[in-house]
Amino acid sequence: MKRLIGYLMLLLIGTGCSGQVTASSDEIISNVLASNKDIGSVYSEGEMLLYIDDELTEQVTFEEYVSSEGQRKIITSDAITNQQSMAVNDGETMVIYEQGSDTAHSIDVAGLDLPTSFTQKEQVTAMIENMKDTHSFEIKGEEEVLGFDTYHLLLKANAPSSIIGDMELWVDQKTWFVIKSKTISGETRSEMQYEYIDFSPTFPVDTFTLDLPDSVTIQPLEGGNQAQQGTIAEAEEALETPFYVVDQENVSIREIEVYSFGGEVNRNEVTIYYSIDDDPAFLLSVFPTPEGPGMSLGNSGEESVRGHAIEYMEEIRSIMWDEDGLRYSIIIENPDVSFEKALEAANQMTLSSEE
Structure with missing residues (x-):
């Protein structure tokens, strides 16, 4: 399929x-x-x-x-x-x-x-x-x-x-x-x-x-992929490991969704929606790093997140990188949030277990 x-x-x-x-x-x-x-x-x-x-x-x-x-x-x-x-x-x-x-x-x-x-x-x-x-x-x-x-x-x-x-x-x-x-x-x-x-x-x-x-x-098809509202602890449980989350003073979590995909995808995925000063800003998606031909990320230059190369997709304003067995993707929702601001948020992340 x-x-x-x-x-x-x-x-x-x-x-x-x-x-x-x-x-x-x-x-x-x-x-x-x-x-x-x-x-x-x-x-x-x-x-x-x-x-x-x-x-x-x-x-x-x-x-x-x-x-x-x-x-x-x-x-x-x-x-x-x-x-x-x-x-x-x-x-x-x-x-x-x-x-x-x-x-x-x-x-x-x-x-x-x-x-x-x-x-x-x-x-x-x-x-x-x-x-x-x-x-x-x-x-x-x-x-x-x-x-x-x-x-x-x-x-x-x-x-x-x-x-x-x-x-x-x-x-x-x-x-x-x-x-x-x-x-x-x-x-x-x-x-x-x-x-x-x-x-x-x-x-x-x-x-x-x-x-x-x-x-x-x-x-x-949609029956098994419905998003479940969750907490950071439940997201950790779904991913079976702590993961990095945004940790900035003016950034807050609006919503956490946990997906469980079956079939050929066969993975759990977590999406966290963030606001800056109560305005929707960006979302963070996390799931196990996919393997196989064509699954590796590109390199968008000298920018990185904690030393890991990033791939930036300008059309959807998405920053992606792989770290410790997980693939992270930040998609910028707010046109007033710059690439530099989102990259800064990514580099200032802390592990969910430290929250």
């Missing part, structure tokens, strides 16, 4: 240039974003690739069904693991199922814009929306891709600490559909290529349903 959601974040390459560009990069981006508001019905097929340190770690083919009424169905097949996953969103409920499992997961999505409800086009345009202030845009040329005349765009990150690195897009000049994309962020490169697109499909009435085996039970 985690892979299926992750695949919706992945995006590939192009062919030769030709002709004179007839639109500015700002005009193209504006049209791409505007086109996402009225997608209509689309059926598409494509492939996604994920590389870590130039090693291919995931190769996934996908089928996307999108109705003009807002229904979505996505089927992904992993060429490496031979695993197939499916997700259906009927506008009220999303059901996610991984072939061979005895459990499917449902999410109540009524009135929500969850990332897991996005097709590749919707996911890419959501990313572009968040990149307008953190990336520069330029047109590299016009190219024919999959029989479409496209604009080839380069989105260049303004800072090396950007959570989303450099991106290339190939955008259809008529429909503003993103035909291909390629994203590089640190050691990770993700690529996406549509191989077939039908802008006027006819769907059978049962398209946006899942025919699950009788032995499969549907479990609400």
Whole structure:
């Protein structure tokens, strides 16, 4: 299930240039974003690739069904693991199922814009929306891709600490559909290529349903992940160790939440919300340091917390570091709280056992 959601974040390459560009990069981006508001019905097929340190770690083919009424169905097949996953969103409920499992997961999505409800086009345009202030845009040329005349765009990150690195897009000049994309962020490169697109499909009435085996039970995904209000002592118990908390005279705790995640995530997590002089300031999230490919943090320069290198994500104003088996993340909520102030608070933390 985690892979299926992750695949919706992945995006590939192009062919030769030709002709004179007839639109500015700002005009193209504006049209791409505007086109996402009225997608209509689309059926598409494509492939996604994920590389870590130039090693291919995931190769996934996908089928996307999108109705003009807002229904979505996505089927992904992993060429490496031979695993197939499916997700259906009927506008009220999303059901996610991984072939061979005895459990499917449902999410109540009524009135929500969850990332897991996005097709590749919707996911890419959501990313572009968040990149307008953190990336520069330029047109590299016009190219024919999959029989479409496209604009080839380069989105260049303004800072090396950007959570989303450099991106290339190939955008259809008529429909503003993103035909291909390629994203590089640190050691990770993700690529996406549509191989077939039908802008006027006819769907059978049962398209946006899942025919699950009788032995499969549907479990609400949010049921096991509800936050529990807690205390510092209960947070310590959940993490099974003391952890660092903010300790400054004018900083106070508003709320403490303790999460228990099952499935592939399988961890406890603590989130503490802080105020400065009674105004919401930032939140601190703490959980066991994840392991495996792509899980390590980057290095955002000379700044550190108690000698530990930090990764700063400018888009969400997040400071992250690993310390004594735990991963810490401070996300700044208040625009009046500077990076320097949050970093100072991190360096002045004390262990929860000393509180």
